[in-house]
Amino acid sequence: MEKNIGLYICTGCSIGDSIDVEKLGNIAKNSLKIPVVKSHFAMCGKEGVELIKNDIKNEGVNTVVIAACSPRIKYEEFDFPGCIVERSPLRELAVWTQEDPEERQLAAEDYVKMHVIKAQKGDLPEPYMMETVKTILVIGGGISGMTSALQAANAGYQVVLVEKEAQLGGFANKLYKVVPAAMGEYSEPLIVDSDIADTVKAVESNQNITVYKSAKVEKTDGQPGAYDVTISSNGNSEVVKIGSIVLAAGWRPYDATKLEHLGYGVSKDVVTNIELEGIAKNNGGRILRPSDGKEAKKVAFIQCAGQRDPNHLPYCSAMCCTTSLKQARYVTQNSDATAMILYKDIRTPGRLEYYYKAAQNDPAVMMTKGDVTSVTDAGNGNLHVEMENSLLGEKVKIEADLVVLATGVVPATADDPILNLQYKQGPGLPDLELFDGFADSNFICFQYETRRTGVYAAGCVRQPMNMSEAQEDATGAALKAIQSAEHVAAGIAVHPRAWDMTYPDPFMQRCTSCKRCTEECPFGAIDEDEKGTPFYKPGRCRRCATCMGACPERIVSFKDYHVDMIGSMMKNVSVPSDDDKPRIIVLACENDAYPAIDTAALKHMKIDSAVRIIQLRCLGSTNLVWIADALSRGVDGMLLLGCKFGENYQCHFAKGSELADYRLSKVQETLGRLQLEAERVQMIQLAIDEYDNVPRIIGDFVERVKEIGPNPFKGF
């Protein structure tokens, strides 16, 4: 498109007082050759916006560069459909963070220049349109899956529900009683019948829901909005078109045969919590010992039977404490029976604390903390539970006639891909070992998200949880699945760039099929054809541009984001000829690092005048050519600010910052070729709440670069 750029400099928020706006305007007019340059004391106000709109209408301006505040604010005011809009954050990066008036002016000039270049290099995005369906596939017919199905169906979406068992209901079917719902204190009855049958009925009678029982997902092919899911049920296979997926495949109890030290498999009277449900259910609530059928009078519950133990399940299973408190009531229905709960810690989050308190008040429910070491034969037909570090004394044996092991939750995804994705990167969800096999992600920012766009996890397959939490989870995941189907249909990305209409558009003639992109894409969006040539499934793409950073041929670009665009911005940064004044380029991730800089600016913290900051979609989009180009132009150093990565990653694209770090380790070679010190380029992990550290981190880096000395390429 023929660009007609208009530059609008805001003089409000003390920009006009600290910067020579006239000089700025003259530079834009004379050296950047911008036809329309205007300023206003409140560009975001009605008058300012009208001014821009008027120019669009009457002056033919179609590319608007607003030199005012951060792009993270006022985006609703500065929304001009049909125009490219670029924001130059003079207020934050020049006025508020620069102390010296001269440096402030220089920074303002640089930032205007950089963003004008950016606008010149960009193009107007168009959405990626394809034929889509909005049908939601729910995998798992337990409480989570059924809730998701009902929620989505009630919101008007077609739902396909796949359940591996012959009937719906999941674990709730196996329970004798459940914990009642309560808003505050719990009162009798403390165990009630589950209403799972009603939910099953609601699902089976819902016209929007198609249920496949005794079924599994054989294959998931395609992409969000256009999945081809092969469902096999009772020997028949069927391919169903699916828009997005809720993964609610649930869990299974931990294999108790691995708990021989707790007597399982040794004594018949050692059972798991799930088995106890069966005993109660089959005997009308009476707890009968498996060995002799006598009613149990002294029942010991061993909490954390494998959980929070690095040799078994390293995590807390969240539901077993409440389950044992509930099952203790099965026992104490018999007025002369006692339930003894032996725990490491009782964990009853939220309102369940009241359930714990209610159990405490029952004289027949006895609880104590300690480490259970073994369960042995007492010699009189009963069992001895041995405990160490017990609150009852140093080492005790507790006599019980029945021992219940409160075994934990193993997610269905622990050893089964479930989805059977036909993706180059494999059939299951990647990197689940970070979450002990659960289909989880960094939960603060990414509830229900998985590393496969369009697949949202809910219930115990995501995290160990109880039934009411699972219902909440299922509702959330259903909403995410709906969003995903809708966004793909509208040709825009999903979280975290949920507004983004651009998509990767590679120049395939120059592709060498090196496959770096297929390997590095955090979302498995790139598959390969028979010849091994990569191709995109744009519906899977989250637009992080990691592929753009990975590509050695630099062929991946987005309409408003490409290698040349960012490279050109860097090339237009002023490099002071003075040896004492280094120039450093900071590449900051838009998700954490850049907002942290924004916050530091908002707090009027001062940032070293040596830096020029460029916002990236994700540090994963950093192409090494930028570093080579910038340094060969005389820039003294580059600082990459990205999200935390590793086990507790905060990267919004899961792998971006980690990949940037990995690539930087390879930059040595490039720098060596230029005979530059490797320390001139550094990556630092910065969380969004670490804004206080921004001036220090940047200041320290500038100091280090000063110590190294000026870039020898300066002035070439």
Place this chain on the structure above:
Amino acid sequence: MAEQVISPDLNFVKDIIASGGESLKKCYQCSTCTVVCNVTPDDKPFPRKEMMYAQWGMKDKLVSNPDIWLCHQCSDCTAYCPRGAKPGEVLNAVRKLSIRHVSMVPLFARIVQDPKLIWLLFAIPIALFFVFMPHKSLEFIRFDDKMVYHMFAPAEPHMYAPFVLKMIFGLTAVFSILSALTGIKRLWSGMKAQAGDVKSGGNLTGDIISSAKTIFAHSKFADCNVNRLRQWGHLLLVYSFVGLSISGIWALIYSYLFNFTGPYPFTDPMKLLSQASMLAFIAGIVIILYNRFAQAGKAGMGSYFDWIFLTIVSGIGATGILALALRLANVSAGYAAFYLHVVFVWLLLAYAPYSKFAHLFYRTTAMVFARHTNRES
């Protein structure tokens, strides 16, 4: 420590709850109680572990546990308990069960401890003394137109009644002493069995003397915070009981050795002692009652077991003072007051090793034991 096998006794838990320890189950073992307790030994402090034993119905661990008696129910633990588990009240309930456990005649323990038997508690002495001191005779008895309680009798000869009274009280005292000795012996051997191979100090007499010193000085009470005031109330009560006992024996000596019978003149040293004791008694009981009500929010209201004991003690005082006043006013209703006074005194004496009064014996025993086994110095 030897490995213990635990087999909880649900009935014991229910007993504690029924005995005023209804908050027992709230304890979540944070141990704030042992931290704030000023009277516990530093090693294996109470009442945290006792709360656990109680929750788990570990009767053997509790009924013969010297620690439950080392507790003076300052109620600091109860005041600071974040969960409202009231360890002070729970230990009080456990002490009640301990008294029952070591009692020579469990029926007596039941009568004084079970609220449902309160009628029987009072019916026995009321009937007993009604037989020997019928109200009908009240109006006829005048000795030189003066009221004389000790001649108070159902029929001729006049001397019969005092003899029968003395016989009843004498036998009751023997019963009480036997009960107390049995209880002490059982408690001691129970504590010894519980303590296992704990080394004993050797000098039992010295331990008894040092315990007695602590008791008479009330120095343990001084460590209390919440029930600080009680130190003085209890001190006054103890000394008033001592004074009244001495004056009682003194009166017996007067009447048997010197044939000097009452009413005694107010100038008599024996009478002076008893009057002083009476004043101390009034002051003591007022302080104790005031403290109970004032601290009820922090320390709890106490149980039936406490209140029946306080009722008997207050009853003795009230009826005694009333009888004296009525005698001085020469109102013959004084005989009725005296009759009730005798009822209350008998209640105190007969149930001494079964009611809360038993703490005199058992706390002392526990204090001696604790010193003897170096649990306390």
